[in-house]
Amino acid sequence: MTHKYYEFFCPVKVIAGKSALEHIPYELTGLAAKRPMIVTDKGVRAAGLLDPVIAACEESGLEIVTIYDDVPPDSSTTVVRDIAGIYRQEKCDSIIAVGGGSAIDTGKAVNILVSEGGDDIAKYSGAGVIKHPLKPFFVVPTTAGTGSEVTAVAVITDETKGVKLPFTSSFLLPNAAIIDPRMTLTLPPHITAATAMDAMTHAVEAFTCMAKNPLSDAYATAAVKKVSQSLLSVMDNPKDVDGRLEIAQASTMAGIAFSNSMVGLVHALGHATGAICHLPHGLCMSLYLPYVLEYNLETIREPLGDLLLPLEGPEVFSATPAARRAEASISALRKLRDQLHKRCQLPRTLKETGKVTEDQLDQIAEMALDDGAIMFNPKEVSLDDARAVLQRAWA
């Protein structure tokens, strides 16, 4: 009898491709929503990314009732309460989050308040607290990496207590994720690179960590293939619409994969580095990925070897002896990082970031050891192990 067991869940309707934004009015109407509110940030608005969303709705006679465009990079309980107040005042009936991780997480949290009631979002913190479906909620990602549009998690900072509050519930998942290449067309090169490497790391960790399963594997390998095939061509030609769509889809697919199979040591180290040194998440992922794979190598040799096919294609895969494929996969990722460094100076080591000092490594290691992601790393990690990986990633 098999001892294997897994769970897989993703009820998000993915609406992807050319003119995807123009599907928003129809989809909202299908959920009986007529008064949507947009939650976004100033950068998105300044980049003109709201214009096609608003135009798409107005052309179908759907009025965007109100727009909140002041979501900060680290959203807080106060911001969530304020937005919920505007939502109620304007008698909205649905939310469209347009932006990156922060705007999406804020949209999720606002949806909790306006659906469940009250002004204190903190009381809904934790896993499984929310017991009912929430208001119609759509997500339009403007970066291609976080996968937040298909994850059942939101993180909001409680300013008064100085802690980050996690919210976990399948009801946080949006009704639809709208993946339109127009939304990522103007992403600057270094953000394109870092966020795509975030998606790559989601996929690689989903495929090699403990909760991997056949369904998440399928999404993960497809995501790895799309990032490998399209990232460098998008870096060379940022207006490549097809390439942009491939990366955006890869991000969503990697999001589906990792939200069903979790991630491991790369994320544990990345979360700690982000908290201590304030490095962007995608950059941390790109930076640590090969070093962690080397650390895990003997535990993940087989799945990592399998990733050579989506990473390098059938010719390289078949020409590489099976026993060498895992190392070849790591080399392929290193090669990709070198190419990104050449094109936009995306750092490959902690030293190259210029924002981390060597004496911070111990603190990062200690914090990483208590990160939830470490639980799903295929190999046990001690404090000394974490220190050793950080030392290798240093320079």
Next chain:
Amino acid sequence: MLAKRIQPMVSQARSLYVELMFQVMGRALQAVSEVDDAVKKETQALPAGFLFEMMVMPDGPRLIVEHTGLGRLHYHGDSAPRPVDLSIQFKHIAHAFLVLSFQEKTAVAFANDRMLVDGDISYAVRMTRILNRLESFILPRLIAERAVKEYPSDLHLPQKLISAVRIYLKVATNFVETVRA
């Protein structure tokens, strides 16, 4: 037909086994925090008065331990003096049995969604490390390797034997004291 008759007995035996294992583990957690410096160090990061619960949903067997300070854990049995700070909850008695009979590693059980964490995840990670360390001490290596992700390479036989004897003695003493009380 026979299987149908046996099933309630199997369920009851499984439930009794889980209950007994929780009682042993709770006492052993208290003991290992008195015996092992690494566990003491791990525990010290928890706030004094921190209450940890491991239980089977919805209202099955449970163990509750408290960090009383200075890295020491105290076993409270199956009732908490106040609301717990961290609860690791098995979704079903069958899942608890899989883990406590060492058919499924704790980390695998987490990966397989057999358990829920209610509370601070970083404390849950720390408590899992403490449980792993305990299992490495008190179980024969062959069984411990089935229970933990990786058997500690620095845990050698003499240290293991001495610590295990001390832990089991403390567990037995605690059992006797409980019966007498």
